Amino acid sequence: MKREHLIKPVLDHHYPTIQYGKGVYLYDDQGKAYLDASSGAVTAGIGHGVQEIIDAMLEQAGKVSFVYRSQFTSEPAERLAKKLSDLAPGGDYWSFFVNSGSEATETAMKIAIQHWQEKGRLGKNKVLSRRMSYHGITMGALSMSGHVLRRRRFIPLLEDFPVVAPPYCYRCPLNKTYPACGLACADDLETAIKRIGAEHIAAFIAEPVIGAAGGAVVPPEGYFKRIKEICNRHEILFIADEVMTGIARTGAMFAMQHSGVEPDLMALGKGMSAGYTPMAAALVKDHVMEPILKGSKSIMSGHTYSANPQSAAVSLAVLDYMEKHQLVEAAKVKGSYLLARLERLAEQFEPIGDVRGAGLLLAVEFVSDRISKLPFPAGLGLTSRIIDKAFHKGLLVYPAAGGVDGAGDAVIVAPPLTITEAEIDLLVQLLEETVREVLQEIS
Ligand code: PLP
Numbered sequence: 001m002k003r004e005h006l007i008k009p010v011l012d013h014h015y016p017t018i019q020y021g022k023g024v025y026l027y028d029d030q031g032k033a034y035l036d037a038s039s040g041a042v043t044a045g046i047g048h049g050v051q052e053i054i055d056a057m058l059e060q061a062g063k064v065s066f067v068y069r070s071q072f073t074s075e076p077a078e079r080l081a082k083k084l085s086d087l088a089p090g091g092d093y094w095s096f097f098v099n100s101g102s103e104a105t106e107t108a109m110k111i112a113i114q115h116w117q118e119k120g121r122l123g124k125n126k127v128l129s130r131r132m133s134y135h136g137i138t139m140g141a142l143s144m145s146g147h148v149l150r151r152r153r154f155i156p157l158l159e160d161f162p163v164v165a166p167p168y169c170y171r172c173p174l175n176k177t178y179p180a181c182g183l184a185c186a187d188d189l190e191t192a193i194k195r196i197g198a199e200h201i202a203a204f205i206a207e208p209v210i211g212a213a214g215g216a217v218v219p220p221e222g223y224f225k226r227i228k229e230i231c232n233r234h235e236i237l238f239i240a241d242e243v244m245t246g247i248a249r250t251g252a253m254f255a256m257q258h259s260g261v262e263p264d265l266m267a268l269g270k271g272m273s274a275g276y277t278p279m280a281a282a283l284v285k286d287h288v289m290e291p292i293l294k295g296s297k298s299i300m301s302g303h304t305y306s307a308n309p310q311s312a313a314v315s316l317a318v319l320d321y322m323e324k325h326q327l328v329e330a331a332k333v334k335g336s337y338l339l340a341r342l343e344r345l346a347e348q349f350e351p352i353g354d355v356r357g358a359g360l361l362l363a364v365e366f367v368s369d370r371i372s373k374l375p376f377p378a379g380l381g382l383t384s385r386i387i388d389k390a391f392h393k394g395l396l397v398y399p400a401a402g403g404v405d406g407a408g409d410a411v412i413v414a415p416p417l418t419i420t421e422a423e424i425d426l427l428v429q430l431l432e433e434t435v436r437e438v439l440q441e442i443s
């Protein structure tokens with residue numbers, strides 16, 4: 001192996017070098033084109049190489065790229081915080097800007113705990129979450145994450161927060177069927193609260209649509225209303241992790257808008273800057289900030305690059321671009337077109353057990369048998385085979401751990417919201433070839 005210096009995800013794997021990106025395509029230094037049907041890691045929401053964003057970045061860089069948040073504020077950061085509050089469910093949010101989704105969920109967790117401390121409720125410091133969830137890779141975020149594979153190495157250092165059943169109707173962890181179940185998975189939160197004691201719990205965190213840990217798993221109707229009722233009844237804050245779903249991805253600016261619930265806190269990342277620069281945020285409702293404003297007046301968190309003016313300017317430009325090109329609506333319209341195409345694919349291939357999602361956050365789950373819904377043996381590595389084969393064909397899709405404890409195979413299809421119908425047709429054609437060839441290989 002050639003001596004290398006850059007640590008890449010798999011150390012003995014060859015990664016092509018990308019030269020440039022335009023629209024839904026990335027081009028490597030050998031001239032090969034990749035149709036970015038995953039927006040990277042569900043991030044490049046407006047596609048690559050958009051000149052307006054590059055111009056906004058340059059304009060801000062021409063004024064100032066960095067100020068330290070303990071010394072100054074900046075006009076783009078102030079404007080972005082106001083804009084996000086205006087767009088968010090019910091308004092009245094404050095923004096704490098950070099640099100990654102993991103920092104956003106972890107900051108939300110810390111603010112929730114601090115909220116109760118400032119009220120003198122010192123024992124409320126656990127943050128419950130669901131199995132089959134992913135909230136980030138840093139230790140606090142990983143403590144909240146039910147992603148079995150990503151937790152495994154660090155279990156002795158982690159809190160055991162993911163204790164609640166996920167709303168995974170395709171293979172219900174409680175062996176029930178909606179609507180006869182009466183939303184038993186939501187009630188599982190209440191069971192956990194009673195077991196642990198509300199006096200020890202600061203917050204409950206959940207993804208509006210489960211991403212990497214499940215593959216675009218949409219909860220049943222009424223789920224989040226019930227969750228919020230339970231949280232309110234037990235004086236527990238509700239944190240919506242909108243890192244993957246937020247900023248138009250699911251056909252609403254925030255996925256929580258589909259269920260009419262106003263979270264007490266939200267975590268944002270990925271689509272916020274559409275990948276043009278690192279940017280993420282914890283959004284906090286007025287009533288959560290209130291005891292902090294009356295008390296210590298300072299949130300005990302922050303990073304050197306928090307509220308970076310250049311990233312804020314990029315984020316504002318991304319939001320303007322989305323409004324100008326009506327990308328919330330596009331996610332809905334293109335999403336239903338792509339969903340219908342994927343459903344047709346499922347008719348052709350018996351091992352496609354489920355096709356699901358919201359807007360342009362869609363997924364395909366594979367099972368060895370449609371009746372029992374048993375997954376393929378883990379050793380077969382079906383998800384990796386599909387990802388690799390698609391990559392070889394110039395199609396990028398994103399891996400998800402299907403199944404409640406990661407025992408399953410699913411791929412996420414989440415192209416930029418700017419994708420055209422013709423590009424969707426090509427995407428589906430490449431995916432069809434991929435699935436056919438992989439299934440032949442393993443049969
Ligand atoms: N939360 C959710 C729902 C995510 O999907 C992710 C990343 O995939 C994160 C948090 C962590 O974000 P980041 O990778 O930017 O730290």
